[in-house]
Amino acid sequence: MGIMGAAHDSTVIDRASERRAILGGSDITRKAATMDAATSPLLTDLYQLNMIQAYLGHGETKTAVFEFFVRRLPPRRGFLVAAGLEPALDFLENLRFSADELEWLERCGRFGADLIDYLAKFRFSGDVHAMPEGTVFFANEPILRVTAPLPEAQLVETRLTSLLHFQSLIAAKAARMVLAAPGKVLVDFGLRRAHGADAGLMAARASYIAGFAGTATVLAEKVFGIPTYGTMAHSFIQAFDSETEAFEVFARARPDNLVLLIDTYDTEAAARKVVALAPRLKAAGIRVRGVRLDSGDLVALSKSVRRILDQGGLSDVTIFASGGIDEDALAALAREQAPIDGFGIGTSLATSSDVPALDCAYKLQEYAGLARRKHSAGKSTWPGRKQVWRRYGPDGRMAGDILSLEDDAQPGEPLLQPVMRGGRRIGPRPTLEEIRAHARRELARLPEPLRRLEPAASYPVQVADALVCLSAEVDRRLARQEAQA
Amino acid sequence: MGIMGAAHDSTVIDRASERRAILGGSDITRKAATMDAATSPLLTDLYQLNMIQAYLGHGETKTAVFEFFVRRLPPRRGFLVAAGLEPALDFLENLRFSADELEWLERCGRFGADLIDYLAKFRFSGDVHAMPEGTVFFANEPILRVTAPLPEAQLVETRLTSLLHFQSLIAAKAARMVLAAPGKVLVDFGLRRAHGADAGLMAARASYIAGFAGTATVLAEKVFGIPTYGTMAHSFIQAFDSETEAFEVFARARPDNLVLLIDTYDTEAAARKVVALAPRLKAAGIRVRGVRLDSGDLVALSKSVRRILDQGGLSDVTIFASGGIDEDALAALAREQAPIDGFGIGTSLATSSDVPALDCAYKLQEYAGLARRKHSAGKSTWPGRKQVWRRYGPDGRMAGDILSLEDDAQPGEPLLQPVMRGGRRIGPRPTLEEIRAHARRELARLPEPLRRLEPAASYPVQVADALVCLSAEVDRRLARQEAQA
Numbered sequence: 021m022g023i024m025g026a027a028h029d030s031t032v033i034d035r036a037s038e039r040r041a042i043l044g045g046s047d048i049t050r051k052a053a054t055m056d057a058a059t060s061p062l063l064t065d066l067y068q069l070n071m072i073q074a075y076l077g078h079g080e081t082k083t084a085v086f087e088f089f090v091r092r093l094p095p096r097r098g099f100l101v102a103a104g105l106e107p108a109l110d111f112l113e114n115l116r117f118s119a120d121e122l123e124w125l126e127r128c129g130r131f132g133a134d135l136i137d138y139l140a141k142f143r144f145s146g147d148v149h150a151m152p153e154g155t156v157f158f159a160n161e162p163i164l165r166v167t168a169p170l171p172e173a174q175l176v177e178t179r180l181t182s183l184l185h186f187q188s189l190i191a192a193k194a195a196r197m198v199l200a201a202p203g204k205v206l207v208d209f210g211l212r213r214a215h216g217a218d219a220g221l222m223a224a225r226a227s228y229i230a231g232f233a234g235t236a237t238v239l240a241e242k243v244f245g246i247p248t249y250g251t252m253a254h255s256f257i258q259a260f261d262s263e264t265e266a267f268e269v270f271a272r273a274r275p276d277n278l279v280l281l282i283d284t285y286d287t288e289a290a291a292r293k294v295v296a297l298a299p300r301l302k303a304a305g306i307r308v309r310g311v312r313l314d315s316g317d318l319v320a321l322s323k324s325v326r327r328i329l330d331q332g333g334l335s336d337v338t339i340f341a342s343g344g345i346d347e348d349a350l351a352a353l354a355r356e357q358a359p360i361d362g363f364g365i366g367t368s369l370a371t372s373s374d375v376p377a378l379d380c381a382y383k384l385q386e387y388a389g390l391a392r393r394k395h396s397a398g399k400s401t402w403p404g405r406k407q408v409w410r411r412y413g414p415d416g417r418m419a420g421d422i423l424s425l426e427d428d429a430q431p432g433e434p435l436l437q438p439v440m441r442g443g444r445r446i447g448p449r450p451t452l453e454e455i456r457a458h459a460r461r462e463l464a465r466l467p468e469p470l471r472r473l474e475p476a477a478s479y480p481v482q483v484a485d486a487l488v489c490l491s492a493e494v495d496r497r498l499a500r501q502e503a504q505a
Numbered sequence: 506m507g508i509m510g511a512a513h514d515s516t517v518i519d520r521a522s523e524r525r526a527i528l529g530g531s532d533i534t535r536k537a538a539t540m541d542a543a544t545s546p547l548l549t550d551l552y553q554l555n556m557i558q559a560y561l562g563h564g565e566t567k568t569a570v571f572e573f574f575v576r577r578l579p580p581r582r583g584f585l586v587a588a589g590l591e592p593a594l595d596f597l598e599n600l601r602f603s604a605d606e607l608e609w610l611e612r613c614g615r616f617g618a619d620l621i622d623y624l625a626k627f628r629f630s631g632d633v634h635a636m637p638e639g640t641v642f643f644a645n646e647p648i649l650r651v652t653a654p655l656p657e658a659q660l661v662e663t664r665l666t667s668l669l670h671f672q673s674l675i676a677a678k679a680a681r682m683v684l685a686a687p688g689k690v691l692v693d694f695g696l697r698r699a700h701g702a703d704a705g706l707m708a709a710r711a712s713y714i715a716g717f718a719g720t721a722t723v724l725a726e727k728v729f730g731i732p733t734y735g736t737m738a739h740s741f742i743q744a745f746d747s748e749t750e751a752f753e754v755f756a757r758a759r760p761d762n763l764v765l766l767i768d769t770y771d772t773e774a775a776a777r778k779v780v781a782l783a784p785r786l787k788a789a790g791i792r793v794r795g796v797r798l799d800s801g802d803l804v805a806l807s808k809s810v811r812r813i814l815d816q817g818g819l820s821d822v823t824i825f826a827s828g829g830i831d832e833d834a835l836a837a838l839a840r841e842q843a844p845i846d847g848f849g850i851g852t853s854l855a856t857s858s859d860v861p862a863l864d865c866a867y868k869l870q871e872y873a874g875l876a877r878r879k880h881s882a883g884k885s886t887w888p889g890r891k892q893v894w895r896r897y898g899p900d901g902r903m904a905g906d907i908l909s910l911e912d913d914a915q916p917g918e919p920l921l922q923p924v925m926r927g928g929r930r931i932g933p934r935p936t937l938e939e940i941r942a943h944a945r946r947e948l949a950r951l952p953e954p955l956r957r958l959e960p961a962a963s964y965p966v967q968v969a970d971a972l973v974c975l976s977a978e979v980d981r982r983l984a985r986q987e988a989q990a
Contacts, residue, residue: 057543062724066722070737073759074758080744186701218701219700222701223700238554250554251552252556254869258879259560285983285987377698384743
C-alpha cells in the first residue's frame with residue numbers, strides 16, 4: 021500500500037532487501053554504521069532531504085531563521101533548564117557527509133546529483149544565538165536561534181532538536197531532585213535504563229549541570245570529566261557463601277571509599293555484620309565509609325541501620341540509598357527525616373519518567389527577510405527573530421520575562437547571546453564546571469513558588485506589543501497573498 | 506563530602522579537573538570519545554569494574570549464570586515483546602578495550618595492573634541462551650541467559666541490560682499500536698524526541714520488528730534496511746508566498762510518492778487547493794498520492810478532507826495523520842471510523858511515553874555450580890538456570906507458560922534457545938524480515954483478552970514444583986551458612 025515517502029514501491033523495497041542481505045553477512049559494516057549513529061548526518065528525517073532537494077531545485081537558499089522552543093511546560097514543571105548547547109555546537113561544527121554516506125545516498129537512487137553535490141560540500145555556515153547552558157527558561161521562549169541559508173538550517177533540525185530536547189528534559193528533572201533534597205549527594209545511576217548509549221551519557225552530563233554530584237557511568241568521566249561513583253551489586257554478595265565474606269573480600273580489594281551493599285538478604289542483620297567486621301578491617305587500615313540500601317522501607321530501614329551503626333561505634337559511616345527513587349520520594353524522605361546522606365537515582369532521572377518528552381519545536385520564523393508564522397490548530401508560533409528579557413526583583417529572584425523582537429529592547433537582561441558566527445564558535449568553550457555554576461546561580465534565583473515540586477504559581481512571560489503587531493501583520497500578509505493566488 | 510565511590514576524594518577530583526581542562530581544549534578528543542559511546546566498554550557502571558577487580562583478586566572466576574527478565578508487567582501491558590537480541594550479540598562478540606581506553610583506566614589510578622591486563626585481553630567467551638527476537642513474554646520469564654566466567658558475565662551487565670530493556674520496551678509499545686490499528690500503515694516519526702541517537706535508531710528497529718511499516722529515520726534504512734517514509738515540514742510551506750506555490754514546487758522536485766502537508770494554515774482550504782492543483786500536476790505526469798494532517802480534530806478533519814478529495818475526483822489520494830498520536834488515539838480514531846490510511850507516530854512510540862521504563866533485572870542465578878538467590882524486599886528472584894515452556898490451545902493461541910529449571914522438561918515448547926557458544930554466534934543471523942515475521946505470528950497467537958489496550962485478563966505463568974523446591978533449598982543453605990559464619 022503506497023501512502024507516502026519514497027521507499028515503499030516494489031523496486032525500492034527490492035533494493036532494500038538486497039542491502040539487508042549484504043548487511044546480514046557483514047558484522048563490520050553494521051558495526052561501523054551503528055557506531056557513527058550519534059554523529060552521522062543521516063541521523064535525520066527523510067523529509068529533510070526531500071525538502072532540501074526541492075529548495076535547491078527552486079533556488080530557495082536565502083537566509084532562514086529557525087528558533088527552538090518549548091510550546092508549554094509539562095504537568096508539575098514550573099520551569100525548565102536549558103542544556104545540550106555545547107554538544108549541539110559540536111554537532112554543527114563537525115557535520116560532514118562521508119564518502120560512504122554520499123555513495124549510499126546516490127545508490128538508493130532517490131536524489132538528484134545536485135543534492136548529492138550539495139551534501140558532499142556541506143559545511144554549516146550559519147549563525148547561532150542561544151541561552152547559555154544551565155539557564156532557566158519558560159514556555160514559548162526560544163533557547164536557540166539558527167540563522168543560515170534555508171537548506172542548511174533545515175538539514176540540522178532533527179539532531180539539533182534531539183540534543184536540546186533530551187538534555188533540557190533531563191536537566192529540568194534533575195533540578196527538581198536537587199531542590200527536593202538540599203544538602204544531599206545525588207548520583208546518576210540511570211545508564212542501564214536510559215534509552216540507549218547516547219541517552220545514558222547525556223543524562224550524566226545534564227544531571228551534573230543541574231547539580232548532581234556525579235554519575236556511575238565510567239564513560240561520562242572519560243568524555244566529560246564528571247566524577248564517578250560506584251560500589252557493588254547484589255551479584256557480588258550472592259557469589260560468596262556468606263555476606264560477611266563478600267564484604268571482607270570486597271573491602272580488601274577496594275579499600276578506598278568503601279561502601280557496602282547491605283540489602284541482599286536481611287538489611288538489619290547485614291548492618292550488624294558491618295559493625296562486627298569493622299574492627300577487623302580497621303586493624304588492616306581499612307575504613308568503612310558507607311553502606312547502601314537498595315530496597316524496602318527506606319525510612320524505617322535507614323533509621324534502624326543508623327541506630328545499629330551508631331551503637332556499634334560507626335557514627336561516621338554514611339548511608340546511601342537507591343532503588344526506584346524520584347523527586348517525590350526524596351521530598352518524602354526529607355519530611356520523615358530519614359538519616360540518608362546520599363542517593364543513587366536511576367530510571368526516574370534518566371528517562372524523566374513522569375514526563376519523558378517536552379512539547380518542543382524548531383520553527384521557521386523568518387525567510388528571505390520576511391517574518392513567517394505557522395498557525396495550525398493549537399500550534400501557532402510567534403514570528404520573527406526574538407529575544408527574551410529577564411527582570412529580577414529586589415531579592416535577586418527572577419521577577420518576569422518579556423518576549424520581544426530581537427531589536428525591540430526591553431527592560432531586563434537579554435538571555436539569547438551570539439555563540440556561533442559563520443559556522444564557528446564565538447569565544448571560549450565554557451567548561452562543564454562553569455556551566456554547572458551558572459545553573460546553581462539560576463536555581464538560587466528561582467522564585468520560591470516555582471522551587472516546589474507542585475509549582476504554586478506560573479512565571480509571568482509577557483509578549484511585547486511589537487511582536488503581537490507583527491503576528492497580526494504576518495496573518496494579514498498571508499491572507500492578501502492567498503486572495504491574490 | 507565522601508559518601509561512596511572512588512572519585513570524590515580531593516586527589517581524584519584534582520585529576521578529574523585536569524582531564525576536564527585537557528578536554529576543554531580539544532574538540533577532537535571529545536568528538537572521538539562521544540562517537541564511540543554505543544560500543545565503548547566504558548559505557549558501563551563503575552561498580553562493574555570495582556567488582557571485577559575484587560573477583561580477580563580473590564580468584565572468583567568460576568562459571569556464573571545470569572538471567573535477564575522483567576519483574577512485573579507495567580500498568581496496561583498484558584504482554585511484552587522480546588527485542589534487542591541481535592544488537593546484544595553484536596555487542597558481546599565485539600567487546601574490546603582499545604589502547605586509549607586502557608591507558609585512561611591506568612591513568613585514573615583507581616585500578617590494579619591485574620585488572621588492566623585482564624581488560625586488555627578481554628574477549629567474551631561465554632554461552633548465551635535467549636528467546637528469539639519478536640517472541641512474546643511475560644513477568645519473571647528470562648528472555649536471555651548468560652553463562653560465563655563471573656567477571657565476564659558481570660562486565661557485560663550494563664550495556665546488555667540497556668539494549669534488551671529499551672528495544673523490548675519499544676517493541677511492546679509498538680505492538681499495542683499495531684493491534685489498535687489493524688490494516689493501517691504505521692510509521693515511526695520519533696527520532697527528534699527519542700532520547701538520543703542510539704534510541705532513535707533502535708526505536709526504528711524495534712517498532713519495525715513489531716509490525717510498523719517503516720520509519721522516517723534515514724540512518725535506519727542504511728543500517729538495518731528499514732523502509733523510510735517522509736514528506737515535508739511546515740517550514741517548507743511557510744517559506745513560500747502561497748501554499749499552492751509550495752505544493753507545486755515540492756511536487757515538481759519530488760514527483761514520486763507525492764504527499765502534501767495540508768495543515769499549516771487552514772486544513773480544508775488546503776485540501777481544496779490540492780484538488781485545484783491536481784489536474785495541472787497530472788498534465789505534468791505527477792500524481793498526488795496522499796495528504797498529511799498534523800494538527801486539529803483528526804476525526805472531523807479527516808472526514809471533511811476525505812469529502813473534499815472525493816468530490817474533487819481524488820478518491821485515490823490517501824490521508825496520512827501525525828501529531829501526538831498514541832495507541833489510545835489510534836483506537837479512538839478507528840471507533841470513529843476516521844478515514845485515515847496511515848499514521849506517523851513519534852513521541853509516544855519512541856519514548857514509550859506512558860511507561861518509559863520496565864522493571865527489569867539481570868541477576869546472578871548460579872555460581873560455581875550452586876544456585877543463588879537474592880531476596881531483598883519485593884525483589885526476590887527464582888534461582889538456577891531456567892527454561893520457559895509455552896503451551897497452545899486448540900485455537901492455536903497461547904494457553905499458558907511454565908517457568909522451570911532448564912533440565913526439568915515440561916509440556917509445551919521451550920522458548921530459550923542456544924544462540925552463542927564460547928563467545929561466537931551459533932547458526933545464521935536471522936534477517937530483520939524473519940524477526941518481523943516471527944513477531945507477526947506471535948501477535949496472532951496472543952489470547953484475545955491480552956490483545957486489548959486494557960488487558961482483560963492476565964496470562965497464566967506457572968512455576969514448576971522443582972523450582973519452588975530449589976528456592977526453598979537455597980534459602981535453607983543460606984541460613985545454614987549464616988549460622989556457621
